[in-house]
Amino acid sequence: MNRLRTWFLAPARTLNFVFFLVPLAIILAYSLMSRGIYGGVEMPWTFESYQRLFDPLYGGILMRSFAISLLSTVLCLVLGYPLALFIARSGARRNLYLNLVMLPFWTSFLVRTYAWMFLLRDTGLINTVLLAMGVIREPLPLLYNDGAVVLGLVYGYLPFMVLPLYTTLERLDKSLFEAAADLGARPFVAFVQVMLPLSMPGIRAGSILVFISCIGAYLTPDLLGGSKTIMIGNVVQNQFTGARDWPFGAACSLVLMALVMILLKLFLRKGEDQLL
């Protein structure tokens, strides 16, 4: 009987091992090797790639990626919390509202990023409207900067924040707030002292999901940042294509992975990450 269960797991195990774990091991090995003359990898073993990463010039990318991701996460939280609250309180229609949030998320990420290119460029809709209304005299440089990237990330990952928040808020016992009100607490105080602490699990889960999505972002900074605002994901891609410095790209990838894993370990309590 147990053997049958082993067979059930076998295909997934093989696929996962060969096409996920082994590649990561190869990347680990590459990160410790040297760059070939025109690209590729060669001996000897060296820590040089990691050393370069902590060099101030490159450290800047890590810092910037961190800062952009943090800002995007905070914005998602601020924007998403009231929405999650709204859906949690909406009674019968909540599935509809939830679907309305999740639906754009599951359609093409590339298209959604492109939509902002369309809106933000100098001759795009936003500038055209503002110019026509006479609010500005020259088009605003809305595209190809950090702000555009943050906007793109918030737009892209807001649903990731709303869903866990909604799940937590929905489970909150409404009578707690009534009790607080009975005790004379003003709504704002009730919010800060009662709702906020109780919604912490949702805040944590949502923030982690959004943050790790942002820090690994590639398309958004690439299309909306104009190859100037680059994040660590872009550096990795570049090292494996044009710059042909595979060891350095591998080191960046592993640092990124490590970051993601550390964050997950630190901020998700046991049981919250039980997707599987």
Next chain:
Amino acid sequence: MNRRLFFLSMTGLAGCTRGPVRARLNVMNWGDYIAPSVLTDFEREYGVKVRYGTYENNEEMFGKVMSGNSGWDVVFPTQNRIAPMRELGLLAPLNSRKLPGLSNLFPRFQHAPWDPSLEWCVPYMWTTTGLAYNRVKYPVQPSSWADLWDERAKGKLTMLDDVDDVFGAALAKLGYAYNSAHPDELRKAQVEVIAQKRLVRAYLSTEARDQMVAGDVLVAQTFATTAQLAIDGNEDLVYVHPKEPFPVYCDCAVVLHESKRSDLAHLFLDFLLRPAVSATIARATRTATPNEKAFESLPDVERANRTLYPTSEVLDRAEWPLPLPAEIVRLRDRLWTEVKSA
């Protein structure tokens, strides 16, 4: 359920093993660098199919073909990339008996300094790098690389997404050779490039054309061909060669060593050498042709175009970039990564 899954997977697998109906040639070229009619004419004449891909800079092309099993047959490196590719064994030697059209080229291209007997490459098109700007909307008349560091260009400037050219402009601004191979000079140039970065809207090569036409970009470092295409779309645009040295590039067709369709590739290369074909490409892509017979067949207006065919006194200021030693290439790639991350 299992039957359905089986059927689905068979369909899927069958789909990806559908074989080629006709022989196929895989050609990868710079963006905006051919006339579509040339491809269809070639396909029709020889009864084959051409798969055509594009890239934006030499590094991108090199990254793809470096492994030696990319699947491409013909690519178009710039002249200073040919020696390194040859050293890595990436190129197949050309059979000049299959390329009778070589005699159509200008003598100086038939004995090109980077490949005097044209054993490895066939010159395709040549161009220069310079400055394009919108003379109506941009308040200055730039005339040198140094003008690209002007504060007034902030947010409206694009530079080529190519380490050779961005560093070259900085090197020339500092008074060094455009194609310098000295590490110190390169590092000093890097400082300049990083300082310029806050003015740069984006690093774009052929992709800058639409933005120049639309007026989003007012001044740019571009290739003459991109500039001419943009000028065709917007009369306010002008292209100038800077006062300091600037590069002349010749992109050449090469056959990759990994290619199993060498004969077909040679047919394609010879097809490109036909005067009519070269002239068509030159006119469609707005580039300069190294093909003498093709040049003679162009109308006077085209031959007198100073953007594409500069006068000899302008060309005297130009440099033909040469291959750099491997160590310098590595240094340069690293400096460029640092610039992009800064």
Next chain:
Amino acid sequence: MKSSRWLSAYAVGVYAFLHVPLLVLAAFSFNASKFTVWQGFSLEWYRLAFANDVLVESAWNSLWIALASTAIATTAGTLCAYGLWKRKAPILAGSLYLSLVTPEIVTGVSLLALYQWIFRFLRLQLGMHTVILAHVAFCLAYVVITVIARLRTFDASLEEAAMDLGATEWQAFRLVTLPAILPGVIAAALLAFTVSIDDYVITSLVAGVDSETLPMVVYQMARRGVSPVVNAISTLLVLFLGILIVASERLQQRT
């Protein structure tokens, strides 16, 4: 509560933020002019999109790749979900979870490294097969989660009853459990299909000469700047994927 009116107004604002960009994109795909000024209704850009050979070929490629990788991922994933549901396999579960949270760029370059390393020994190239396998690798986890979620609502005692009546384990799975969780399996397949069609990052790294996908072509066009043809394809793509997702959701909610 008075605050609920503010809350509703706020919600409308956020929904607008989420949906308006796509609606604008779609609206302008019907614009006769290529500039941001409305100049009449036109289907010209759609016509151009369908006339573009490269675009159409890439769409077919995307379709084949998605079908093949969905088939493989759904099969392996469903079996795996069942195995995990019955018996704990923490390493496999952890590894699948990791593959879910790993940034796409890391998955992509690691697969590229794997392929280039393998290709030193086998005379192969990047192509459809490398893309399909890459898609299977990252779709697997999506399938497993979706099917496990479904399995959790399934009553294990039904299976036990079947086996008490003499069925083997495999027969119990095939004849009792599988039909019951079928909506979940199909939902998982639809999800995997959507994820596969939309992927850009991983595909662009491991695609070969003959395997350009729709997102790759759209990306190249988007890099050149805004074009109404991209608006048109985008609208079609979003509609297509949207329908699949809605179907998947419906199936998941059916008991």
